[in-house]
Amino acid sequence: MGTMRWIAGGIFLALLVLLPRELKPYGIFLMSNWVLFCVVAMGLNLTLGYAGQISIAQAGFLGVGAYTTAILTTRFGWDFWLTLPVATGLSFLLGLIVGFPALRVQHHYLAFVTLGFNILIYLVFRNEDWLTGGAFGIFDIPRPGFLGVDMRDPLSFYYLCLVFAALMFAAAWWIVRSPWGRAFAALRENPVRAASLGVDIRTYTLLAFAIGSAFAGLTGAFYASLLEFIDPYPFALEYSLSFLLMVISGGSATLIGPIVGAGMVLLLPEWLRFAKDYYLLIYALLVMVLMAFCPEGMVGLWRRMVAAIGRRRARAPTERPT
Amino acid sequence: MSKTRLGVALAAAVGLWSAVAGAQDTVKFASIIELSGNGAAIGTNWRDAVDMAVEEINAAGGILGKKIEIEHLDTQSNPGTSRAVLQKALDGDPYVVLGPIFSSSTRVNMALTERAGVPQIVGSEAASITQQGHPTIFRTSFGQEMGMPKLVNYLKNEIKAKKVALIWTNDEWGKGGRNTAKDLMAKAGIEVVADVSTEVQQVDFSAEVLKVVKAGADAIFAYCLEEESARFLNELRKQGYNGPLVGETTLISQKVIDLAGANANGARGHVGLTIDAPVDLLQEFGRKFEARTGRKSDHNGIKGYIAVYLAKEATERMGKFDRDGFAKALRGAVVTTKDEPGVLMDLRIDETGDVDRESFLVEVVDGKQQVVKVLPPVGDWKK
Numbered sequence: 001m002g003t004m005r006w007i008a009g010g011i012f013l014a015l016l017v018l019l020p021r022e023l024k025p026y027g028i029f030l031m032s033n034w035v036l037f038c039v040v041a042m043g044l045n046l047t048l049g050y051a052g053q054i055s056i057a058q059a060g061f062l063g064v065g066a067y068t069t070a071i072l073t074t075r076f077g078w079d080f081w082l083t084l085p086v087a088t089g090l091s092f093l094l095g096l097i098v099g100f101p102a103l104r105v106q107h108h109y110l111a112f113v114t115l116g117f118n119i120l121i122y123l124v125f126r127n128e129d130w131l132t133g134g135a136f137g138i139f140d141i142p143r144p145g146f147l148g149v150d151m152r153d154p155l156s157f158y159y160l161c162l163v164f165a166a167l168m169f170a171a172a173w174w175i176v177r178s179p180w181g182r183a184f185a186a187l188r189e190n191p192v193r194a195a196s197l198g199v200d201i202r203t204y205t206l207l208a209f210a211i212g213s214a215f216a217g218l219t220g221a222f223y224a225s226l227l228e229f230i231d232p233y234p235f236a237l238e239y240s241l242s243f244l245l246m247v248i249s250g251g252s253a254t255l256i257g258p259i260v261g262a263g264m265v266l267l268l269p270e271w272l273r274f275a276k277d278y279y280l281l282i283y284a285l286l287v288m289v290l291m292a293f294c295p296e297g298m299v300g301l302w303r304r305m306v307a308a309i310g311r312r313r314a315r316a317p318t319e320r321p322t
Numbered sequence: 323m324s325k326t327r328l329g330v331a332l333a334a335a336v337g338l339w340s341a342v343a344g345a346q347d348t349v350k351f352a353s354i355i356e357l358s359g360n361g362a363a364i365g366t367n368w369r370d371a372v373d374m375a376v377e378e379i380n381a382a383g384g385i386l387g388k389k390i391e392i393e394h395l396d397t398q399s400n401p402g403t404s405r406a407v408l409q410k411a412l413d414g415d416p417y418v419v420l421g422p423i424f425s426s427s428t429r430v431n432m433a434l435t436e437r438a439g440v441p442q443i444v445g446s447e448a449a450s451i452t453q454q455g456h457p458t459i460f461r462t463s464f465g466q467e468m469g470m471p472k473l474v475n476y477l478k479n480e481i482k483a484k485k486v487a488l489i490w491t492n493d494e495w496g497k498g499g500r501n502t503a504k505d506l507m508a509k510a511g512i513e514v515v516a517d518v519s520t521e522v523q524q525v526d527f528s529a530e531v532l533k534v535v536k537a538g539a540d541a542i543f544a545y546c547l548e549e550e551s552a553r554f555l556n557e558l559r560k561q562g563y564n565g566p567l568v569g570e571t572t573l574i575s576q577k578v579i580d581l582a583g584a585n586a587n588g589a590r591g592h593v594g595l596t597i598d599a600p601v602d603l604l605q606e607f608g609r610k611f612e613a614r615t616g617r618k619s620d621h622n623g624i625k626g627y628i629a630v631y632l633a634k635e636a637t638e639r640m641g642k643f644d645r646d647g648f649a650k651a652l653r654g655a656v657v658t659t660k661d662e663p664g665v666l667m668d669l670r671i672d673e674t675g676d677v678d679r680e681s682f683l684v685e686v687v688d689g690k691q692q693v694v695k696v697l698p699p700v701g702d703w704k705k
Binding site: 024025026027029030033126127134135136137139227228229231233234270273277279280 | 357358395396398400401402405406407409410412413426429430433450492493494496497498
């Protein structure tokens with residue numbers, strides 16, 4: 001099974017590298033957007049899926065990173081790469097602050113706290129014209145330079161996003177398998193028992209928020225560069241709900257889940273456009289059916305199918321006529 | 323077997339030839355428009371009017387003998403999606419792009435048409451759109467910099483307002499309009515006694531209405547999106563306000579009248595395009611649109627209709643399909659209804675792509691727009 005996973009992973013990576021070469025700019029733009037949103041969903045998956053702390057503010061953290069890079073590059077002439085630590089650090093810090101209420105409240109109460117934070121951050125983006133450009137947004141955000149490659153070329157920028165996403169996937173993989181990941185899981189399953197075993201609940205709750213937020217903030221820098229323009233709307237509450245849907249529909253607490261979920265939320269409506277006026281209706285119905293019949297998401301559905309096949313194979317010899 | 327293969331090969335060759343020939347007989351237009359989300363109501367009017375214009379042109383033989391092939395792509399009223407779908411449209415190599423209407427979407431995606439060198443005829447009204455130096459962008463309606471001066475003159479000279487309460491939608495379009503109007507009012511000596519922002523898709527207007535009603539203004543100026551304008555009007559009448567109420571384009575639009583019913587009565591303002599204007603071609607368009615769709619067109623439908631005919635006129639002036647020559651053919655040009663009846667009113671396009679023509683002061687009476695006065699164009703090109 002382990003070998004099969006490596007082979008499947010290799011094929012998937014090869015597809016990610018080769019497929020965009022055959023696509024037109026629209027397809028490449030969608031793929032770039034998808035790989036970036038995978039990272040945002042991975043961050044939320046660490047907070048929600050692994051540590052069990054619900055957050056409806058992921059789009060807000062994405063916005064913090066995006067605006068940080070946009071402001072520093074367009075107003076102060078900073079190099080894109082120098083803005084990355086600032087974007088990451090700022091979103092990490094804000095994640096820590098948002099994490100504090102999680103020490104007092106849980107579940108839907110916590111959801112409302114984070115929801116309030118997202119609305120607050122959106123209002124800052126929209127109303128503080130002197131800093132963010134308000135409703136008019138920020139234009140002409142530069143693409144980063146990298147080893148002399150022209151990143152205005154959609155394919156080159158896609159490969160940069162892909163490398164970034166791969167590194168972030170490796171980071172998430174490492175976190176999940178590290179003592180931090182095990183502490184997150186303990187926090188999710190039974191905080192009292194985790195505390196009795198010596199897990200510092202306070203630190204790990206705050207870290208779960210801060211790391212998840214930093215994933216979004218760092219991605220925000222690339223997202224601003226991809227669009228070359230930002231305004232407050234992609235960072236509103238409804239987009240945080242979309243990120244939540246990515247994690248849940250893909251399969252929370254799995255590394256692959258956010259990737260599948262981001263594909264489902266971002267790419268599926270585009271594939272369904274052939275249905276013209278009905279494409280969003282069909283999309284909504286598909287999501288409802290998935291959530292009703294398989295609340296563990298697409299990865300859960302896949303696991304169920306594999307288990308069913310396994311059971312059938314195990315039963316098969318006894319069913320043969322003798 | 324070989325005969326079958328030969329037959330298949332021949333059929334494929336004929337099919338390929340007819341596909342190529344078909345492609346040569348058509349010209350591709352892409353419409354990037356709000357068909358879902360909070361812009362769906364206005365985008366649907368645009369789409370239906372564009373389809374109507376395309377059918378008329380195709381029925382009359384097309385443009386320079388080529389039939390128009392139109393594809394509508396839904397922006398979901400989302401600037402990011404509008405950029406993605408415009409890229410999709412550009413991948414299909416369209417001759418011209420029509421739309422979108424939301425200014426925030428146009429601001430995000432117009433860089434793509436500029437890079438691709440494809441003409442874009444938008445329904446957006448934010449002043450900033452034609453101030454970016456985009457060489458091939460055009461409007462079919464007034465930008466705020468054209469419409470607002472007429473409205474402020476009306477407030478000063480007709481209503482004699484010295485104090486005005488402003489209520490506006492806090493997005494790029496609303497804020498742009500509010501800024502333009504506020505500057506013009508300051509120059510005209512009109513004091514802004516309340517400056518109230520509202521949200522896109524806001525439902526409850528009670529607190530905002532209370533603020534503008536209690537501000538002690540001589541008139542209220544409302545600059546909200548269509549659905550929000552209707553909700554604002556309902557709350558305004560609920561709170562018993564019957565003083566002067568003016569708006570620019572949206573407040574007195576057909577969509578708002580349909581949604582607000584009798585509560586829209588008494589609203590006044592400036593509108594660039596209306597099917598109730600005393601212009602035969604506009605009224606005829608209104609009748610055709612209603613017969614086709616079963617509803618009245620607002621100004622967005624008229625914008626979409628004119629956009630298709632403007633592209634036709636530019637092409638016929640050049641005598642060829644030439645994206646590079648498109649801007650040269652239209653910028654600085656006067657297009658009269660004698661040249662092309664589909665533009666519905668004589669108009670002039672300036673060097674930035676802004677449009678100038680007559681416009682109307684209207685009042686809503688018994689659920690209908692009633693034109694009070696016809697205002698001349700800003701420029702003196704009609705003379």
